[in-house]
Structure formats: C-alpha cells, structure tokens
Amino acid sequence: MVRKAIIPAAGYGTRSLPITKAIPKEMFPLGLKPAIHYIVEEAVQSGIEQLLIVISNSKHSILDYFDHSMELEAFLKSKNKQHMLKLLELPNIDIFYIKQHHANGLGDAIRLGKEFVGDEPFGVLLPDDFVISNQTPALSQLIEEYKKAKSSVLGLKQVKQEQLKNYGVIQGTPNSDLIEIENIVEKPKQDPPSDLAVIGRYIFTPAIFQCLEELKEGVDGEFQLTDAIKSLLEIEPVYGKIVSGDRYDLGNLGDYIELMKIMSREQSLE
Ligand code: UTP
Numbered sequence: 001m002v003r004k005a006i007i008p009a010a011g012y013g014t015r016s017l018p019i020t021k022a023i024p025k026e027m028f029p030l031g032l033k034p035a036i037h038y039i040v041e042e043a044v045q046s047g048i049e050q051l052l053i054v055i056s057n058s059k060h061s062i063l064d065y066f067d068h069s070m071e072l073e074a075f076l077k078s079k080n081k082q083h084m085l086k087l088l089e090l091p092n093i094d095i096f097y098i099k100q101h102h103a104n105g106l107g108d109a110i111r112l113g114k115e116f117v118g119d120e121p122f123g124v125l126l127p128d129d130f131v132i133s134n135q136t137p138a139l140s141q142l143i144e145e146y147k148k149a150k151s152s153v154l155g156l157k158q159v160k161q162e163q164l165k166n167y168g169v170i171q172g173t174p175n176s177d178l179i180e181i182e183n184i185v186e187k188p189k190q191d192p193p194s195d196l197a198v199i200g201r202y203i204f205t206p207a208i209f210q211c212l213e214e215l216k217e218g219v220d221g222e223f224q225l226t227d228a229i230k231s232l233l234e235i236e237p238v239y240g241k242i243v244s245g246d247r248y249d250l251g252n253l254g255d256y257i258e259l260m261k262i263m264s265r266e267q268s269l270e
Pocket of ligand 1: 013
C-alpha cells in the first residue's frame, strides 16, 4: 500500500519570473483552480491518504488555499449560495506542511519528509509536471507497478535528443512492463545514456532517505534527487515505467498556455 506522498513546492520558479516574485508557480491559475489543486487531486485519485507539501516563506498562499475560509463560507451560507459553497469544497485528504528555508535542491526538499514518511513506501509528485491521461493518473500507474515490483519506480518519458540535457536521464534494460535502471545521469551535457528522462512522479521505498542523508552538493551546487537515486541503485533494484499520457511542464510558457486551454475547456464542460 502506498498511502503517503510528498509534493515539493519550495523552489523559486526562476524560469517563470517576474510573476513568481509574488505568485508561486504552484498557484498559477489553470482555469479557475491553481495548478497544485490538480496535483493534489491526482494524489487523491491514486489512493494517497496523507500528503506533505514542502513550502517556503513565500508560499503561504498554498496553505491559505487548502484551508477553510470560515468568513466566506458563512457569507455564502447566509446568502443561500449553495452552488458557490460547492466550489469551496477541498480535496478529501490530510495535508501537512514543512518548510524548506533555502531552495537547496529537490533532494534536500524530499529529505525533509523523513519523519512524515516513516518506514513505508511513498510517492513524490512534482507540482510543475503535469501528465494528462484519459485513463489512469500518472502516480497511480507507478503505484500499480510498485505493487508488483516492491521496489522504487520512477516515472519516465521519451524526450527529444536536444532536450535531454534538462533532465535526469536513465540507462536501463527493459523487463516486461518496466525498465530495470542501471544508471542515471543528471542533466547530461553530452552523450546521454538513452532518450528516457525521469519526470516528476516517483514511488520510493524508505531506503531513499539513507541516500538523501549522505548526499553532497551536485550539479548546479544543489542537493540532487538524481544523486540519491544513483546511491539507491547500489542498495536495491530501482525500476522505471514509461508513463502513458501527455506531459506538460508548467515552467515552460508554451506548455502553461496549453494546460490553461485544456483545464479551462474541462471546467466549462462541468
Ligand atoms: P524545478 O527546478 O522544476 O522548479 O523543481 P523551480 O526550482 O521552482 O523552478 P525553476 O527551475 O527555477 O524555474 C521541481 C519542483 O521541486 C521543487 C519546486 O518547487 C518544483 O515544484 N523544489 C525545487 C523544492 O521544493 N525545493 C528545491 O530546493 C528545489
């Protein structure tokens, strides 16, 4: 059973400046909901019961959004605006928060979840990565594989050669529906080991925390999750699963516009 998940949301969003000076990327509107709402819904649909969101000082709007607004609710009730009260319903999940004081990298952000996770497998959802799938949500696809493999499973996507330098890229051997990972390289400048990039959905066994605690600064001077995965490979098998669905990167303006169109269309049909 994978019951817990972490959403790291403490990054600076530098690719989306200047708006991210005041509005966190996770709060970008997609239709009339902020981006992170869809990510939390994906967790709920994948059977996650408890979520830890890693935030920073400038991300209080995320806490506010997932909190009840007593005053507004009382106002709408007094006016008998039931349809509007319905819009205020929150996803049915327990949400906890922890602060990452400096954006030292994704590895550092996930490490902060050690106490929350304890001794169970857990999911990670990067809130700027969207996988639009008509069938099974991306995290759920990984959980299905975890149930069979009982090992960490990374979400993968085939990426164009010229884009590989922006991702963690794996080397591995196909093994039925999965790929047994042999190596992983963060943002390869040349000779990427394959065209399979790691995207922002993961299932980890708690053994990853041992690797995160021993992490040293890596590429870009940050504590890289990729480096911890590399150490994990030395302890236990790690698998990759090519996720089905279309992937969009919220930090890319073209992708953001596409996502905005998709979500607005969905909401106007509701
Ligand atoms: P990204 O590198 O894609 O996001 O990290 P970013 O750092 O916010 O944006 P850019 O690249 O500067 O434009 C992936 C996810 O990990 C979180 C980010 O908030 C994002 O959701 N993250 C990243 C942390 O929580 N802490 C970090 O130190 C780094």
